[in-house]
Amino acid sequence: MNLKDYLKDKLINILILLLSYFIVLMLLIAFKVKISLIFVITFIFLITNILLIMEDYYKKKKFYNNILNNINKLDKAYLVLETINKPEFYEGKIVYQILYEINKSMCENVNLIEEQLLDFKDYIEMWIHEVKRPLASLSLTLSNKNKLLDIKTKAILKNLEDYLEQVLYYVRCENAASDFFIKEVDLGNIIKNVGIRNMDDLLNNKVDFKVEKINVKVYTDSKWLEFILNQIINNSIKYKKGKNSYIKIYALDNPDTIKLIIEDNGIGIPKSDIKEVFKKTFTGENGRIVPSATGMGLYIAKNLCSKLGHKIEIESVYQEYTKVSITFAKNKFYDVLK
Amino acid sequence: MSKIMIIEDDEVLSLELKELLTLNGYEVELVKDFKNTIEAILNYNPDLLLLDINIPYLNGEVILQNLRKKSNVPVIMVTSRNTDMDEALSISLGADDYITKPYNPNILLLRINAILKRVNRISNIINYKTLIINTQNGTIKNQDKEIILTKNEMIIFAYLLNNKDKIVKRDELMxxxxxxxxxxxxxxLTVNISRLRSKLSKLGYNNIIETRKGQGYIIS
Structure with missing residues (x-):
C-alpha cells in the first residue's frame, strides 16, 4: 500500500473537501472577514484534514501491508490469517471476517478432498490385494492342470500382475503419506528376486541376464526397489534389439555412495527423447515401435526413487545401449549405531 | 513325508495349493473352521504352516502371535499384502518366511523345501544307489572314484535327486x-545337463538322467 495510490483513491473526498473549503473561503471574503482570520481558518482546515487522512492511511497501511508481507513469506498463503491480529477498525473487521470465512470453507473443501483421495487410495490398495487372490488361484490352477504351462499364458499372467502392480505403486507414489519402510537390505537378493520374477520373459525373449557378484547392502524399501528394477528390466526386454541381447547388472562401490547399474544393448533412446523419459505418459519415438508403452513405468520409478532418497539417471546411445543407474547414499550414521 | 497345514480362506486357492503340494509329495491339511484355528494347528501338529493374513475371525498375525506362545512350528506367511512393513511385522512375530501373492509355484516349493531342510537339519549328503553325493563341497563318490561337479551341475543333480521318480520340468531346474x-x-542349461551326464557316465552310470520329450527330465 503506498501513499500515492491511496491519495488517488481518495481523490473525490479530497476534491469535495477542497470545494467546501473554497465555498467557505468565498463566504469569508464576501463577509469581509479579516485576512489574518482567513489564514488561521485555512491553517486549521489543512492541518485537521491532513491529520484525518494520514490517520486513516496509516491504520489501513499497517493492516494490509502486514497481510501482504506475511503472504509473501509463507509457503502456504492460506495460513496468513493465523499470522495477523484482528483489526480494530470497521472496514478491517469486515475484511478479516471475509478472509476467515473463505479460509474456513477452503479448509473444509481441502479436507474433504484429501479424505476422498485417501479413501480412494485405500480402496485401490484393497482392491488390488483382492484381485491378487483370484490371480494367484488362476496361476496355480493353470499350472496344476497343465504341467507345462505354455509360454503365452505365462506371459499374459505376468503382464496382468505387472499392470496391477503399476497401479498400486502409482497410487503410492502420488500420495503424500507413503508407507515405505527403510531398512538395510541385501542388493544381491533384491536382484535375484527381480530376476526370478522376469525369468520366463528373459528366457523366452532370449535376453541374457548377466549379474556380476553384488555383495553390498543398501538402505531402502526392498519392495519398492524391486518394483523400480522390475520396470527397468521390463523396458530392457521390451526394447531389445535383434540377437545376443543382454542385460548387465553391476554395482559400483564408491566412498559415499553405491551405484547400481542396469545396462542393456537394446535399441536405446533417441537423443531428443532422453530428457523426457521420466515424464508422465511420455512414450516418445520408441513408444511408437512398442504399442504397449504406457509412459508410466519410469515416471513412477523416478517418483519412488525421490521418495526413498535415491537418484535415478538414464544414459543412452540410440541403437546401441541404455544404461540406468540408481545411486544409494551410504549412511554413516547407521554404521556408527551398529 | 512332511505334513503341511494351509490356513487360507479362499477355497479355490487353498484347494489348488493342496493339489500342488500333494503332487510334490507333501501331506496336506486344510483348516476349514477359522474359529478354532490354533487348536486345529496344535492337533494336527504339522511340520510347516502356510498362513494367510486376511482370514476370518482372528487375522494371521494374531494367530501367529498366539501360536508362538505354544509352538515353534515353522510358519510361512502367504499374503497379498506386499509392503515391507507387513513383512517386518510378520517376521518380528516369529514367521520364518514371507511370500506375497500371486506367487510363482516353483518358488513357493523351493522356499518350503529350504525351510524344512533348515528345520530338519537335512544333511548335505545324498545317497543314490552306490553313489555318495555331497552337495556342500560338490563331490560325487563311488567306491573307488571321486569327481567334482560345478556349482550349476550340482544344483541340477541335487534337484533331480530330491525329486526322484518324478518328471522335473526344465523351468523347475531353471x-x-x-x-x-x-x-x-x-x-x-542344456550344456550343463550334458556335462553332468558325461561326468556321471565316468562313474559308470549311463543315462540315469532320462529325457522325457516335451516334459522334462527324470531320475528313477
Missing part, C-alpha cells in the same frame, strides 16, 4: 538355478 543366483540361459 528356477532352482536362478534362485541360487546362477542366471543361466536355455543353452547353458
Amino acid at each position: 528356477t532352482s538355478l536362478w534362485n541360487n543366483e546362477e542366471f543361466i540361459n536355455d543353452n547353458a
Whole structure:
C-alpha cells in the first residue's frame, strides 16, 4: 500500500473537501472577514484534514501491508490469517471476517478432498490385494492342470500382475503419506528376486541376464526397489534389439555412495527423447515401435526413487545401449549405531 | 513325508495349493473352521504352516502371535499384502518366511523345501544307489572314484535327486538355478545337463538322467 495510490483513491473526498473549503473561503471574503482570520481558518482546515487522512492511511497501511508481507513469506498463503491480529477498525473487521470465512470453507473443501483421495487410495490398495487372490488361484490352477504351462499364458499372467502392480505403486507414489519402510537390505537378493520374477520373459525373449557378484547392502524399501528394477528390466526386454541381447547388472562401490547399474544393448533412446523419459505418459519415438508403452513405468520409478532418497539417471546411445543407474547414499550414521 | 497345514480362506486357492503340494509329495491339511484355528494347528501338529493374513475371525498375525506362545512350528506367511512393513511385522512375530501373492509355484516349493531342510537339519549328503553325493563341497563318490561337479551341475543333480521318480520340468531346474543366483540361459542349461551326464557316465552310470520329450527330465 503506498501513499500515492491511496491519495488517488481518495481523490473525490479530497476534491469535495477542497470545494467546501473554497465555498467557505468565498463566504469569508464576501463577509469581509479579516485576512489574518482567513489564514488561521485555512491553517486549521489543512492541518485537521491532513491529520484525518494520514490517520486513516496509516491504520489501513499497517493492516494490509502486514497481510501482504506475511503472504509473501509463507509457503502456504492460506495460513496468513493465523499470522495477523484482528483489526480494530470497521472496514478491517469486515475484511478479516471475509478472509476467515473463505479460509474456513477452503479448509473444509481441502479436507474433504484429501479424505476422498485417501479413501480412494485405500480402496485401490484393497482392491488390488483382492484381485491378487483370484490371480494367484488362476496361476496355480493353470499350472496344476497343465504341467507345462505354455509360454503365452505365462506371459499374459505376468503382464496382468505387472499392470496391477503399476497401479498400486502409482497410487503410492502420488500420495503424500507413503508407507515405505527403510531398512538395510541385501542388493544381491533384491536382484535375484527381480530376476526370478522376469525369468520366463528373459528366457523366452532370449535376453541374457548377466549379474556380476553384488555383495553390498543398501538402505531402502526392498519392495519398492524391486518394483523400480522390475520396470527397468521390463523396458530392457521390451526394447531389445535383434540377437545376443543382454542385460548387465553391476554395482559400483564408491566412498559415499553405491551405484547400481542396469545396462542393456537394446535399441536405446533417441537423443531428443532422453530428457523426457521420466515424464508422465511420455512414450516418445520408441513408444511408437512398442504399442504397449504406457509412459508410466519410469515416471513412477523416478517418483519412488525421490521418495526413498535415491537418484535415478538414464544414459543412452540410440541403437546401441541404455544404461540406468540408481545411486544409494551410504549412511554413516547407521554404521556408527551398529 | 512332511505334513503341511494351509490356513487360507479362499477355497479355490487353498484347494489348488493342496493339489500342488500333494503332487510334490507333501501331506496336506486344510483348516476349514477359522474359529478354532490354533487348536486345529496344535492337533494336527504339522511340520510347516502356510498362513494367510486376511482370514476370518482372528487375522494371521494374531494367530501367529498366539501360536508362538505354544509352538515353534515353522510358519510361512502367504499374503497379498506386499509392503515391507507387513513383512517386518510378520517376521518380528516369529514367521520364518514371507511370500506375497500371486506367487510363482516353483518358488513357493523351493522356499518350503529350504525351510524344512533348515528345520530338519537335512544333511548335505545324498545317497543314490552306490553313489555318495555331497552337495556342500560338490563331490560325487563311488567306491573307488571321486569327481567334482560345478556349482550349476550340482544344483541340477541335487534337484533331480530330491525329486526322484518324478518328471522335473526344465523351468523347475531353471528356477532352482536362478534362485541360487546362477542366471543361466536355455543353452547353458542344456550344456550343463550334458556335462553332468558325461561326468556321471565316468562313474559308470549311463543315462540315469532320462529325457522325457516335451516334459522334462527324470531320475528313477
